[in-house]
Amino acid sequence: MKNTNAALTEAIYYILLALQEPMHGYGIMQKTSAMSKGRLVLSAGTLYGAISNLLEKGWITPCGETSETEGRRKMYKITDNGQEVLMAEFQRLEELVENGRLNIKK
Amino acid sequence: MKTRKIAVNWFVDFDKEEKWLNDMAVKGWDFYRTSGVIYYFKKCTPGEFIYQIDFKEKKSKDEVADYISFRSSCEDQLAHQWKSKIYWKRNAAAGPFEAENNIAAKLRLTNKAFQYHLNSFIGLTLIAAFAFLVLMPLGRHLSGCCFAKWLTDFSTGLTYGILAAILLILLPILKKLNKKINDLISEIF
Numbered sequence: 633m634k635n636t637n638a639a640l641t642e643a644i645y646y647i648l649l650a651l652q653e654p655m656h657g658y659g660i661m662q663k664t665s666a667m668s669k670g671r672l673v674l675s676a677g678t679l680y681g682a683i684s685n686l687l688e689k690g691w692i693t694p695c696g697e698t699s700e701t702e703g704r705r706k707m708y709k710i711t712d713n714g715q716e717v718l719m720a721e722f723q724r725l726e727e728l729v730e731n732g733r734l735n736i737k738k
Numbered sequence: 739m740k741t742r743k744i745a746v747n748w749f750v751d752f753d754k755e756e757k758w759l760n761d762m763a764v765k766g767w768d769f770y771r772t773s774g775v776i777y778y779f780k781k782c783t784p785g786e787f788i789y790q791i792d793f794k795e796k797k798s799k800d801e802v803a804d805y806i807s808f809r810s811s812c813e814d815q816l817a818h819q820w821k822s823k824i825y826w827k828r829n830a831a832a833g834p835f836e837a838e839n840n841i842a843a844k845l846r847l848t849n850k851a852f853q854y855h856l857n858s859f860i861g862l863t864l865i866a867a868f869a870f871l872v873l874m875p876l877g878r879h880l881s882g883c884c885f886a887k888w889l890t891d892f893s894t895g896l897t898y899g900i901l902a903a904i905l906l907i908l909l910p911i912l913k914k915l916n917k918k919i920n921d922l923i924s925e926i927f
Contacts, residue, residue, distance in 0.1 A: 641842065643842065656811065657808055657811060657812050658811060658812045658813060661812060671837070672837065672840075673833065673834070673836065673837035673840065674840075674843075675790075675814075675835045675836045675840075675843055676808065676809040676812035676813070676814045676835075677790075677792060677809060677814075677826075677835070677843070677846070677847070678836065678840065678842070678843040678846060679808075679812065680805055680808045680809060681846060683808075704811075705811045706808070706811075
């Protein structure tokens with residue numbers, strides 16, 4: 633599926649950030665919450681929908697399961713395509729911050 | 739001491755149903771099964787669990803099983819499934835299902851509820867149309883036969899009953915959910 637130039641939602645941005653290393657769904661929820669200092673709490677239901685969309689777009693891919701002792705959770709990792717989208721969004725956000733820094737009257 | 743409880747209730751509005759289940763949990767009653775009208779609870783520590791009502795949107799059994807498996811692996815517990823409704827519970831100590839400010843998540847759940855009621859609306863409309871356009875004329879056509887009067891009365895009652903249910907119950911809830919969806923969208927943009 634082709635990449636979109638539209639801005640990513642905060643949830644998608646954080647999920648892609650969390651998947652800089654292979655991780656299962658619950659790990660993504662915890663990491664997202666930790667990175668946003670508890671501000672962004674993703675529910676499992678929301679995360680499932682987001683992961684389904686990201687898999688469909690080819691931005692992430694499954695990469696095995698955790699061990700039986702960890703409950704056989706599906707693992708995911710970001711793809712090259714997903715990494716490109718994340719970098720493009722990062723640059724867009726940097727531009728927003730830079731323009732804010734230059735133009736907001738303090 | 740009483741460890742089980744049965745309560746009779748009926749909801750069209752899933753928000754109210756969810757609130758009622760959460761209120762019961764605060765009183766120390768852990769919901770575990772329903773038949774749509776009769777609700778079964780077992781004793782728990784007051785406030786131990788919280789509940790969320792969800793709706794199946796995946797069509798195949800495998801997709802639904804995958805969804806349930808995924809959520810179960812994320813510390814949500816499947817409390818019960820009834821028709822297209824999925825009742826989730828989790829330990830209250832683990833925090834809420836969704837952050838209060840997660841508008842996209844609220845929109846997703848409200849949209850699923852809207853689709854659930856819309857499907858009921860379409861199904862009931864088709865049944866009413868069948869009763870009105872097929873059964874009723876058939877009853878009249880068979881006049882003279884002992885079965886004819888019963889068929890005419892039955893199809894008339896079914897048609898009006900369904901129309902009343904649609905007008906008094908389903909349309910108001912669809913309207914309410916549609917307004918909620920629009921309100922949530924306006925919060926995003």
